[in-house]
Amino acid sequence: MSSSIIPALLFFSIIITSLADESPIGADYRYSNCSQTFQCGNIANIGYPFWGQNRPEYCGHPKFLLNCSGQTPEINILSQQFRVMGINNMTYTLNLTRSDYWGTYCPNDYENTTMDYDFFNYTQNTQNIFLYYDCQPVYISPPITSQSIEFICDNTTNGNSITGYYVTRNLTSVLNLSAICATNVIVPVYQGNAQYLESNLSTSNLLGAIDGGFGLKWNASNSECENCVWSGGQCGFNKSTNGFICFCENGAHPSTCHPLITARVKTFDDDRLSASSCYLFFILARMNSGSGWAEPNKRMPSQVESNLGLMGLNPARPRGLGSGYRTFSIILIAIAINK
Numbered sequence: 058m059s060s061s062i063i064p065a066l067l068f069f070s071i072i073i074t075s076l077a078d079e080s081p082i083g084a085d086y087r088y089s090n091c092s093q094t095f096q097c098g099n100i101a102n103i104g105y106p107f108w109g110q111n112r113p114e115y116c117g118h119p120k121f122l123l124n125c126s127g128q129t130p131e132i133n134i135l136s137q138q139f140r141v142m143g144i145n146n147m148t149y150t151l152n153l154t155r156s157d158y159w160g161t162y163c164p165n166d167y168e169n170t171t172m173d174y175d176f177f178n179y180t181q182n183t184q185n186i187f188l189y190y191d192c193q194p195v196y197i198s199p200p201i202t203s204q205s206i207e208f209i210c211d212n213t214t215n216g217n218s219i220t221g222y223y224v225t226r227n228l229t230s231v232l233n234l235s236a237i238c239a240t241n242v243i244v245p246v247y248q249g250n251a252q253y254l255e256s257n258l259s260t261s262n263l264l265g266a267i268d269g270g271f272g273l274k275w276n277a278s279n280s281e282c283e284n285c286v287w288s289g290g291q292c293g294f295n296k297s298t299n300g301f302i303c304f305c306e307n308g309a310h311p312s313t314c315h316p317l318i319t320a321r322v323k324t325f326d327d328d329r330l331s332a333s334s335c336y337l338f339f340i341l342a343r344m345n346s347g348s349g350w351a352e353p354n355k356r357m358p359s360q361v362e363s364n365l366g367l368m369g370l371n372p373a374r375p376r377g378l379g380s381g382y383r384t385f386s387i388i389l390i391a392i393a394i395n396k
């Protein structure tokens with residue numbers, strides 16, 4: 058490597074660093090808007106794939122609109138309303154319960170829980186309980202007694218009461234409740250709550266199990282979003298392609314803010330240095346071939362001066378990829394000095 062290349066490398070490393078630390082002023086408005094998480098009811102810091110309130114639709118997945126008008130967020134899945142009591146964006150799981158069963162085992166209409174398996178599935182620790190309505194009172198022999206699994210629903214419209222039975226597992230082979238009840242409804246609950254109910258059959262524990270919710274795992278282009286975020290982007294959705302989109306400071310991209318980052322994510326586990334190395338080879342290759350800069354750096358010339366000027370005034374460098382780019386800069390400088 059000739060000595061004349063050293064100032065060039067230093068120059069480029071400064072540019073890369075300053076680009077990485079660039080202020081969000083002038084960043085794509087969708088990138089800026091989608092960087093904001095939102096508060097919905099009593100849950101704060103909600104991000105992709107959810108949207109609603111002041112978080113625009115393109116920042117989330119169409120199926121993940123949250124209704125924030127109440128104290129607890131609500132989500133609509135296959136025309137059924139669910140109260141969202143917890144969102145875990147590390148495990149992609151929701152803790153939710155059916156809105157029509159909130160605080161009651163006597164809903165106005167008898168509807169089974171339906172699930173959109175294209176985007177959701179129950180977690181391993183979720184199981185069904187079975188609620189039977191409009192039953193003829195019967196004698197059920199111990200250890201399970203008719204009394205222990207019985208509940209009463211009052212119909213406020215006509216003033217009548219109906220008898221119901223609940224079971225935590227399918228007892229049809231020993232006790233065919235379908236034969237004595239007009240209808241039944243399947244409600245998912247956490248396994249632990251179902252077991253507790255089983256160990257102590259009571260309507261208050263039944264209510265506790267239902268209100269305790271159940272676990273639901275979501276899939277809204279999860280891995281695509283991970284790659285996008287890793288590359289410094291914000292996840293979103295393009296309604297016209299009906300597909301994932303990655304909003305970057307310099308605009309929208311189909312998957313990540315830089316194609317090479319995808320290569321890294323597929324090849325390595327979680328090592329920023331590797332990506333930095335990718336950039337190293339990428340830039341050296343570009344320099345050797347004498348061609349121009351790749352897309353992300355197209356706007357560079359107009360910004361070089363102001364960024365260089367800002368460098369000294371901007372020591373904080375708060376954002377994610379900055380350190381990765383700085384590592385790269387250090388590698389570049391180290392190579393330049395070594396040669």
Ligand SMILES: *[C@@H]1O[C@H](CO)[C@@H](O)[C@H](O)[C@H]1NC(C)=O
Pocket residue numbers: 094101102103104105146147
């Ligand atoms: C994920 O959850 C954490 C903790 O609630 C929150 O700080 C963060 O903003 C969330 N991120 C996204 C992208 O939703």
Ligand SMILES: *[C@@H]1O[C@H](CO)[C@@H](O)[C@H](O)[C@H]1NC(C)=O
Pocket residue numbers: 086087089090111112113
């Ligand atoms: C998105 O960002 C633009 C520009 O910052 C702003 O004018 C607009 O109100 C934002 N949209 C939403 C829905 O927050």
Ligand SMILES: *[C@@H]1O[C@H](CO)[C@@H](O)[C@H](O)[C@H]1NC(C)=O
Pocket residue numbers: 124125126127128131
């Ligand atoms: C939002 O939730 C409220 C109750 O919290 C409900 O009255 C309203 O109908 C819901 N809106 C939609 C669009 O589902």
Ligand SMILES: *[C@@H]1O[C@H](CO)[C@@H](O)[C@H](O)[C@H]1NC(C)=O
Pocket residue numbers: 164165166167212213214215
């Ligand atoms: C309550 O009674 C009304 C009027 O008879 C009936 O239409 C409705 O289906 C009943 N509700 C339930 C939950 O059984």
Ligand SMILES: *[C@@H]1O[C@H](CO)[C@@H](O)[C@H](O)[C@H]1NC(C)=O
Pocket residue numbers: 167168169240241242243
């Ligand atoms: C709920 O599903 C069960 C099992 O598939 C079925 O037997 C029952 O009739 C369904 N109940 C309603 C109200 O549709």
Ligand SMILES: *[C@@H]1O[C@H](CO)[C@@H](O)[C@H](O)[C@H]1NC(C)=O
Pocket residue numbers: 174178179180181
């Ligand atoms: C949902 O998860 C269960 C395991 O919890 C699995 O057996 C089932 O195949 C999954 N269903 C879909 C549609 O992914």
Ligand SMILES: *[C@@H]1O[C@H](CO)[C@@H](O)[C@H](O)[C@H]1NC(C)=O
Pocket residue numbers: 227228229230
């Ligand atoms: C319960 O078991 C019976 C057979 O014992 C079966 O016919 C029925 O479909 C099962 N019901 C549910 C909801 O799994």
Ligand SMILES: *[C@@H]1O[C@H](CO)[C@@H](O)[C@H](O)[C@H]1NC(C)=O
Pocket residue numbers: 229230233235236
């Ligand atoms: C339970 O009762 C229903 C209604 O009488 C009947 O259709 C069904 O075959 C019975 N199931 C079993 C397992 O006996």
Ligand SMILES: *[C@@H]1O[C@H](CO)[C@@H](O)[C@H](O)[C@H]1NC(C)=O
Pocket residue numbers: 257259261262
């Ligand atoms: C069973 O549950 C009821 C209501 O939750 C409670 O009052 C009672 O002490 C429990 N009994 C046992 C043996 O745990």
Ligand SMILES: *[C@@H]1O[C@H](CO)[C@@H](O)[C@H](O)[C@H]1NC(C)=O
Pocket residue numbers: 142143152153247268269270
């Ligand atoms: C689910 O939410 C309910 C109600 O807030 C809470 O009591 C329960 O501990 C939560 N369960 C899990 C597994 O997060």
Ligand SMILES: *[C@@H]1O[C@H](CO)[C@@H](O)[C@H](O)[C@H]1NC(C)=O
Pocket residue numbers: 276277278279
């Ligand atoms: C998630 O959904 C995508 C399609 O949108 C599918 O290709 C992928 O296999 C799904 N992943 C899981 C774990 O279900």
Ligand SMILES: *[C@@H]1O[C@H](CO)[C@@H](O)[C@H](O)[C@H]1NC(C)=O
Pocket residue numbers: 295296297298302309310
């Ligand atoms: C969404 O997809 C359409 C069709 O491919 C494309 O024209 C449009 O530019 C995309 N939107 C964004 C924000 O990239």
